[in-house]
Amino acid sequence: MSYDAEVIETDADTAEAIDIDRSKGDFTFPENHKFDAGVGLNKGTIDYICDVKKDADWIREFRHRALEVFESKPMPTNWATHDLDNIDFDKIRYYLSDGQAPKRSWDDVPPEVLETFERLGVPQSERAFLAGVEAQYDSEAAYSNMKEGLEKEGVIFVNSKEGLNEHEEIFRPWFGKVIPTGDNKFSALNSAVFSGGSFIYVPKGVKLKQPLQAYFRINSENFGQFERTLIIVDEDAELTYMEGCTAPKFETATLHSAVVEIVALKNAKVQYITVQNWSSNVFNLVTKRGMAHEGAEIRWIDCNIGSRLTMKYPGVVMKGEGARGEVISIALANDGQHQDTGAKMIHAANNTTSNVVSKSISVGEGRSTYRGQVHIPKHLKGCKNNTECDALLINSKSRTDTYPAITVRGNDHVTQHEASVSQVSEEMLFYMQQRGIGEAEAMSLAVNGFINDLVREFPMEYSVELKRLIELEMEGSVG
Amino acid sequence: MSLLIENLHANVDGTEILKGLSLEIPKGEVHAIMGPNGSGKSTLSKVLAGHDDYEVTAGSATMDGENLFDLEVDERSRAGLFLAFQYPAEVPGVSNANFLRAARQARLPKGEEIDAVKFYHEMYEKMDVLEMDRKFTARAVNEGFSGGEKKRNEILQMMMLAPKYCLLDETDSGLDIDALKVVAKGVNAMRSPDRGFLVITHYQRLLDYIEPDYVHVMSDGKIVKSGDKSLALELEENGYDFLKEEVAA
Numbered sequence: 072m073s074y075d076a077e078v079i080e081t082d083a084d085t086a087e088a089i090d091i092d093r094s095k096g097d098f099t100f101p102e103n104h105k106f107d108a109g110v111g112l113n114k115g116t117i118d119y120i121c122d123v124k125k126d127a128d129w130i131r132e133f134r135h136r137a138l139e140v141f142e143s144k145p146m147p148t149n150w151a152t153h154d155l156d157n158i159d160f161d162k163i164r165y166y167l168s169d170g171q172a173p174k175r176s177w178d179d180v181p182p183e184v185l186e187t188f189e190r191l192g193v194p195q196s197e198r199a200f201l202a203g204v205e206a207q208y209d210s211e212a213a214y215s216n217m218k219e220g221l222e223k224e225g226v227i228f229v230n231s232k233e234g235l236n237e238h239e240e241i242f243r244p245w246f247g248k249v250i251p252t253g254d255n256k257f258s259a260l261n262s263a264v265f266s267g268g269s270f271i272y273v274p275k276g277v278k279l280k281q282p283l284q285a286y287f288r289i290n291s292e293n294f295g296q297f298e299r300t301l302i303i304v305d306e307d308a309e310l311t312y313m314e315g316c317t318a319p320k321f322e323t324a325t326l327h328s329a330v331v332e333i334v335a336l337k338n339a340k341v342q343y344i345t346v347q348n349w350s351s352n353v354f355n356l357v358t359k360r361g362m363a364h365e366g367a368e369i370r371w372i373d374c375n376i377g378s379r380l381t382m383k384y385p386g387v388v389m390k391g392e393g394a395r396g397e398v399i400s401i402a403l404a405n406d407g408q409h410q411d412t413g414a415k416m417i418h419a420a421n422n423t424t425s426n427v428v429s430k431s432i433s434v435g436e437g438r439s440t441y442r443g444q445v446h447i448p449k450h451l452k453g454c455k456n457n458t459e460c461d462a463l464l465i466n467s468k469s470r471t472d473t474y475p476a477i478t479v480r481g482n483d484h485v486t487q488h489e490a491s492v493s494q495v496s497e498e499m500l501f502y503m504q505q506r507g508i509g510e511a512e513a514m515s516l517a518v519n520g521f522i523n524d525l526v527r528e529f530p531m532e533y534s535v536e537l538k539r540l541i542e543l544e545m546e547g548s549v550g
Numbered sequence: 551m552s553l554l555i556e557n558l559h560a561n562v563d564g565t566e567i568l569k570g571l572s573l574e575i576p577k578g579e580v581h582a583i584m585g586p587n588g589s590g591k592s593t594l595s596k597v598l599a600g601h602d603d604y605e606v607t608a609g610s611a612t613m614d615g616e617n618l619f620d621l622e623v624d625e626r627s628r629a630g631l632f633l634a635f636q637y638p639a640e641v642p643g644v645s646n647a648n649f650l651r652a653a654r655q656a657r658l659p660k661g662e663e664i665d666a667v668k669f670y671h672e673m674y675e676k677m678d679v680l681e682m683d684r685k686f687t688a689r690a691v692n693e694g695f696s697g698g699e700k701k702r703n704e705i706l707q708m709m710m711l712a713p714k715y716c717l718l719d720e721t722d723s724g725l726d727i728d729a730l731k732v733v734a735k736g737v738n739a740m741r742s743p744d745r746g747f748l749v750i751t752h753y754q755r756l757l758d759y760i761e762p763d764y765v766h767v768m769s770d771g772k773i774v775k776s777g778d779k780s781l782a783l784e785l786e787e788n789g790y791d792f793l794k795e796e797v798a799a
Contacts, residue, residue, distance in 0.1 A: 496639070497602065498639045499639045499640070499641055501599075501601055501602070501623065501639070502635065502638060502639035502641070503639075503641065503649075503652075504622070504623040504624040504627070505599050505600075505623055505624075505626075505627050505632075505633050505635075506624075506627055506649070506652075506653040506656075506707060506711065507624050507627035507628040507653050507656045507657060507711065508624055508652050508653055508656050509624050509656060510622075510624070512652065512656065513624075516641070516644050516648075516649070516652055517641065517644070519643070519644070520641055520642050520643025520644035520690065521642065521643055522643070523643035523644070524643065
């Protein structure tokens with residue numbers, strides 16, 4: 072690590088500004104919902120949501136079709152964990168909101184919502200280093216704002232409702248195109264009941280210097296959050312987008328099922344960063360995919376620390392010549408958690424390049440699974456893929472599995488695959504403790520060391536937060 | 551004020567390795583322990599540091615009156631005990647600077663932060679004594695280090711943590727003569743009336759550069775002979791055969 076980074080780490084203001092941890096997220100306010108679709112999911116639920124949102128007819132049809140697809144698809148327990156069977160779709164509430172439009176100023180946000188996001192450090196981060204923020208509370212955004220000037224340049228940063236209603240000509244052509252409704256059972260569910268999320272358009276040649284950020288907060292029990300995000304970055308434009316998420320720890324299971332689609336047009340660059348820290352009662356079942364046109368680059372930087380079960384395999388379809396796709400992922404599975412993550416790299420043009428680096432840490436009885444898919448068809452030339460997945464086990468009861476599926480046809484391609492499993496050895500711990508470092512701290516140093524090269528890929532503010540989150544996890548993991 | 555070991559017995563996997571060892575290292579003195587392979591020299595250092603594999607069955611060890619066996623491994627370190635390892639562990643991905651900082655931070659009261667600028671100045675000063683390249687701070691702890699680099703690193707850590715009692719376990723093994731001189735320079739720079747040293751070695755060579763006040767010979771889990779530094783030279787000349795003779799007699 073460089074000298075600069077060392078000094079930055081001690082910057083208390085920075086650390087404070089992005090101070091988000093599990094214990095901080097574990098609080099809730101009384102519900103104050105004007106609109107509640109009630110428990111269970113049927114055609115009536117869809118109509119209720121459409122009525123509240125004043126959806127156009129084509130969206131209503133889109134949702135109803137999606138519900139049929141959702142109902143017709145079996146749970147994917149033929150390959151995925153049977154824990155999915157514990158989701159009771161009849162007990163979940165699919166839409167909750169106070170009926171307010173998102174506010175442009177934090178001053179106008181209802182006090183309990185403002186307090187929530189202040190405790191999570193969102194307005195502070197906005198002031199410090201963000202170009203714009205959207206803060207979603209249950210089903211709808213409570214706050215949404217961009218720095219002055221970006222609007223003039225033609226940047227659009229709104230929620231899904233505003234995106235589809237007010238900018239239909241921009242978003243409708245791409246909506247549901249990267250991830251079709253029927254991609255999987257949960258993308259169908261999202262397509263039926265989606266609400267909130269970010270719709271972003273960055274015009275040709277506009278390069279955002281600071282990231283846009285969305286923060287997703289679940290406040291209510293028995294609730295499902297289904298945000299929908301569509302990001303279109305036009306030719307030669309650049310965007311970094313970050314998302315964070317927390318929920319209080321309820322007794323009952325909570326469901327979060329998002330769909331995120333990215334379209335990177337010719338020579339565009341998009342970086343999508345996630346720090347997922349849901350509480351350990353949340354099923355986090357998310358579909359994320361990007362389409363990279365000629366010379367474009369899409370990077371998913373994905374960090375999963377929380378949730379009960381996460382299933383997420385960010386993908387890039389490299390559709391144009393010379394496109395690049397990358398997934399960098401870190402997963403930490405503690406007791407009672409299963410992080411089932413990975414990447415999909417679909418090469419669909421010549422001279423496309425993909426890179427997957429995945430590191431997982433299993434603590435106690437935590438379980439991590441890597442699933443990777445790389446597809447390079449026979450008729451293409453000059454494609455490259457590099458896949459590395461490393462797993463670190465902290466205790467003897469921890470578990471890790473790797474399921475790489477690399478399909479390469481044709482001779483003119485280069486692929487590499489490396490995988491490793493390692494453990495924090497007793498000798499390493501003894502060595503660190505002999506220097507006066509306590510057991511939990513030693514463990515957290517070892518874990519941070521394991522992911523160090525990936526953490527550098529995160530913006531500084533997030534890498535500090537990540538290190539802190541890992542320290543907190545490790546504190547609880549040693550007796 | 552001393553590191554006082556009395557009638558120490560310790561097992562590993564049910565086999566007794568230390569069989570009633572007694573030794574006192576007062577502050578300000580350098581004691582060397584020599585002895586043939588398998589005599590229990592390295593076991594002694596691991597037992598004092600608190601390694602899990604070793605079970606203390608009898609006897610005591612106190613540091614300035616404080617019972618070592620009441621303390622966890624990291625507590626012993628913070629109380630002032632340092633072990634320079636014969637085979638230091640690698641800590642992948644953790645830079646030497648961050649590692650040392652964590653060790654120093656662990657010694658501060660809660661809420662107090664290390665002054666990063668002062669810390670680097672101090673580290674660079676000590677690295678200069680040990681003729682270490684500045685780039686070293688960014689490298690992961692012991693990862694891909696040569697034998698000599700690992701040993702220098704042990705001494706750097708020792709200098710940075712300023713312990714009261716230093717145990718050096720076969721610090722000379724795997725060192726060429728130049729590296730040995732550098733390492734000895736570091737140790738000698740730390741000699742002080744406030745600090746005691748126990749230097750464990752198989753060869754007399756190290757003691758040419760780190761001159762001990764006392765030399766002890768260890769055999770079969772006990773100290774069997776003690777003397778001044780001339781004993782080391784005697785051993786160098788005659789080897790450990792005398793042990794057999796004495797046992798036979």
